[in-house]
Amino acid sequence: xxxxxxxxxxxxxxxxxxxxxxxxxxxxxxxxxxxxxxxxxxxxxxxxxxxxxxxxxxxxxxxxxxxxxxxxxxxxxxxxxxxxxxxxxxxxxxxxxxxxxxxxxxxxxxxxxxxxxxxxxxxxxxxxxxxxxxxxxxxxxxxxxxxxxxxxxxxxxxxxxxxxxxxxxxxxxxxxxxxxxxxxxxxxxxxxxxxxxxxxxxxxxxxxxxxxxxxxxxxxxxxxxxxxxxxxxxxxxxxxxxxxxxxxxxxxxxxxxxxxxxxxxxxxxxxxxxxxxxxxxxx
Ligand code: NAD
Numbered sequence: 413x414x415x416x417x418x419x420x421x422x423x424x425x426x427x428x429x430x431x432x433x434x435x436x437x438x439x440x441x442x443x444x445x446x447x448x449x450x451x452x453x454x455x456x457x458x459x460x461x462x463x464x465x466x467x468x469x470x471x472x473x474x475x476x477x478x479x480x481x482x483x484x485x486x487x488x489x490x491x492x493x494x495x496x497x498x499x500x501x502x503x504x505x506x507x508x509x510x511x512x513x514x515x516x517x518x519x520x521x522x523x524x525x526x527x528x529x530x531x532x533x534x535x536x537x538x539x540x541x542x543x544x545x546x547x548x549x550x551x552x553x554x555x556x557x558x559x560x561x562x563x564x565x566x567x568x569x570x571x572x573x574x575x576x577x578x579x580x581x582x583x584x585x586x587x588x589x590x591x592x593x594x595x596x597x598x599x600x601x602x603x604x605x606x607x608x609x610x611x612x613x614x615x616x617x618x619x620x621x622x623x624x625x626x627x628x629x630x631x632x633x634x635x636x637x638x639x640x641x642x643x644x645x646x647x648x649x650x651x652x653x654x655x656x657x658x659x660x661x662x663x664x665x666x667x668x669x670x671x672x673x674x675x676x677x678x679x680x681x682x683x684x685x686x687x688x689x690x691x692x693x694x695x
Contacts (some may be wrong), residue, residue: 416447418674422665423448427670428495428561430482430553433460435626436576437508439659440666444506445473447667450499454491454557456481456509474499482509482553485560492560501564504670506574507554510592510598514631515542521586529679535589544591550594556602565614572670575602575618577682582620582690587632599682606680615679617669622686623647624657650694653687661685 427444431437433455445451453461453475457470459605461477468475476498480491483556519533552576554575565571579585581599584592606616625633633644640648648654665685669675686689 415580416667416673417664418667420447420671425503426500428454428502429455429508430557431508431510432464432628433457434622436624436659436662438464440506442468443663443666445475446451449504450474452476452478452495454478454480456601481667482557483548485490485556488557488560497542502561504572505557505561507557509553510550510576512588513542515545516546516590517559518587527693533659546590547594551597554598562614566612569613571614573616574669577620578687579620579689588680602682603680615681618682619665620682620684621662622657622684623651623691624659648690651687651689652692657685657687
């Protein structure tokens with residue numbers, strides 16, 4: 413039995429993690445490898461995943477890096493075939509690729525009269541193509557890999573899919589309407605897929621991380637001189653535990669949801685790991 417907080421043993425299983433070049437999902441890839449899974453790290457750019465895969469191998473685990481865009485169906489199908497040949501068919505899929513775009517983000521939290529003509533990026537200036545790109549990355553970027561990697565799961569009548577949602581799926585955050593809507597769609601899709609696959613032995617759940625300070629959101633959270641932005645102060649005031657999450661704190665949620673014994677009757681949930689953010693009304 414591999415040692416981890418839940419004694420989850422994934423020996424012999426193959427886990428595919430998309431967005432594994434990022435802060436949160438590189439850690440998830442390592443956690444799955446330490447639990448015994450053979451891990452395919454998938455990312456649009458390959459520099460970081462090659463490094464993370466090498467780190468896993470150095471620790472004694474099994475991992476390989478695969479460069480692929482989750483929105484490029486043909487490229488991803490080719491990569492899936494390579495993964496199957498080199499590691500085996502996918503048992504666990506973590507749909508981690510996701511993110512926002514600055515041109516789908518308003519400068520201000522609240523619209524003020526005159527903003528439409530002012531030198532500020534207001535709601536009226538949000539760029540169509542960028543709004544589209546955010547929806548496609550987060551929603552289609554979850555759906556397409558699921559279509560590709562869950563094929564084998566549907567045939568073998570077992571498997572586990574973990575989507576990555578967000579706090580803004582429960583209640584939208586200011587400034588990021590496209591990202592909020594897209595993550596709400598990811599939570600909704602998690603429920604849809606759990607129901608759709610309920611007779612197949614495939615469980616589908618999501619993790620909704622609260623606030624973690626990563627590369628993805630650093631410009632929103634930290635000024636160039638390293639001091640916290642006004643948004644950081646607001647986030648911490650709205651997080652009852654009063655701090656950002658540590659990446660390691662996602663480990664228990666992940667190991668629980670992929671554990672077929674511990675979570676055998678759990679499908680269709682969106683599990684917040686958020687220091688109480690989603691429970692707090694602010695009063
Ligand atoms: P990150 O930006 O560090 O990592 C995202 C990774 O996805 C990057 O390595 C990027 O290269 C890759 N990627 C982007 N587009 C891709 C594509 N089309 N195909 C393949 N790979 C692609 O982000 P993170 O903070 O580690 O976030 C991971 C997931 O968690 C994302 O879905 C994010 O939306 C979500 N999330 C993050 C936080 C947070 O506080 N950081 C909170 C809630 C949810």
